[in-house]
Amino acid sequence: MYMRGCIRTGGVVGGGRRQMLQQRLLKVISGTDGGQDFLKDAVSSVRHCGHHVVGELQESSASQEAVHDPKAWIQPTGHDTGIVVYNSLCRRKVPLILPNKSFASWYQCGPTVYDHAHLGHACCYVKFDIIRRIMEDFFNIDLVMVMGITDIDDKIISKARELNMEFTHVAQTFANEFKRDMGRLRVQPPTVYTRVTNYVPQIITFVQKIVDRGYAYPTESGSVYFDVKKYGDRYGKLVYQSDADLAQFREVDKEKRGFRDFALWKSAKPGEPWWTSPWGKGRGRPGWHIECSTMASAIFGEQLDIHTGGIDLIFPHHENEIAQCEAHHCVPQWANYFLHAGHLHKTMDKDKMSKSLKNTITIREFLEKYTANQFRIFCMMTKYRNVVEYCDTMMNEAVSVQRTLTSFLNNADAYIRGQLECQALDEALLMEKLGETKDKFRRAISDDFDTRAALEAILQLVHATNKQLCKGGQVDNPVRSPGVIAAIQAYVDRVLQLLGVEYPARKKMRMEHSNVQMTDVLDSLVKFRSTVRHYALLKGPDAQPKYGQPQSTAATAAPAPGEGEAGQVKLQRKEREPLMKACDEIRTELVWAGIQIQDRGRKSSWQVLEDQSIEGKQHSLSDPNYSQEQLKKYFVGR
């Protein structure tokens, strides 16, 4: 049992120090950096609080908790999913328990749509997409996810003015673009997208109920504010900040009763969009936080299992959402779990990537250079709560991991089809590694969705298997183990798919009946080419093809007198040149059909090309801008 302690962080805090403290605080809350020491230092000076942050610091008895802490997290009862999650409501890892075994509700804050989606969004939504896939596909939890899109806001209004457009048009354009960008990154759409402007009547009713309960008050001008003081000790479940803490941030707003109060409804200013309302002059628009509270409640009612967003949303957005919902629904705990994703920064940039700071890389720009699979792997390389640094070095690492995985899947295919030769495999060792990996993977994803450890486990298995597949060179009649390799390949394939790393063309090839026949045709074709190529490459007079002697008369022509063995080899190579050329040509031509042939010593294998795999770019094979020369340069000789 825990009691919250208060932490002193100093006396009067100036602007720079305040920013530094806030950044540090976010890291501590998210548990991503040096939290323990920072908290310990702070606790030592706790009693004379200037700044207060509530933390789960000291052990106490259950009764103390009940008496002293209206903000304490209440562990739900019901179905234990077997996952532990870091819950921002109690700042520690706790079991993820769902009151309803067959269903989990999840509300995710969406973007404010006034500009292009950027890599910060991509990082946040891809990470939560991975978590969602793990919950649905690995733990069989049926999730209903709602994402609220903010389509009315100061920044949208000012963008509309700048572009001389209707604000609705600006919002719609960027919302559509956001959805398309998410699709490109293979982020699954939420079960329901909600837009604020579609929920204005519900927002007004929601606000009125909070007013009726005495926790909000309308002003003469027609704004409505939440009364934080009236709400009392319950305010501050995520990040408690006392009056003294906030005094220095006091806004000049004469209409507010207390400076901590926040707007639920904003009276209309001249020239701004407005909706009729029951308050003041009867014209206004929703405040930011109330949107999410209302949209989530409109769909899920008074209780929510999971709420997510980037770490910047923890205060004031999520803090205020909680106060509004608990005041409105009269419940001690509205959302049971708050999960926050760490920020993506560009290297050397101390601030997160964001639209308002204009330091963004758009998703489109990114996809000119890299693929969705590569970005997903990049996201998996850090725990979702950690800060992510975006730079070429990190992306190169992600590209290299992606290539390792792809080449493993292709090698395994080639081995299973008998197109890759190696010494006998250590079956027992590989099966043991497979079992270990399954355990490690399960443990990693159950531990607050630790994708980094999960990926590490997969890569260790891949490296161990590749090592075996690369054993030897020329091997006659090796003992083969296609079953073991198929078992490992199937597992790696399945978990990658589960995490959203996909190879659609490869999958399609295996799944469709007509493609299964095509597989046989390709096997025969590649086998034939391989034999011809082998014959064309053989040196010396003894060189004999394994079968299918070419019927060319030139092939049997006698060497010129006096030229000896060297001359014979030279002549032979010249005679066989057309065969080599034909082998190279068919390989290039097949690239256009989406098939890559890989020559491996005496044998050759084939694999299906994903569109995106061509030089890592998103060019379709039929893209006329992608010249045959470029394709040749990339594939021929590999």
Ligand SMILES: Nc1ncnc2c1ncn2[C@@H]1O[C@H](COP(=O)(O)OP(=O)(O)OP(=O)(O)O)[C@@H](O)[C@H]1O
């Ligand atoms: N750099 C980032 N790293 C991780 N998540 C981010 C980043 N930027 C935004 N997000 C998350 O994306 C979601 C939508 O954010 P939002 O539309 O407010 O983006 P923004 O660029 O921060 O906009 P603004 O600058 O106007 O605040 C939020 O959950 C937010 O926390």
Ligand SMILES: [Zn+2]
């Ligand atoms: Zn929100």
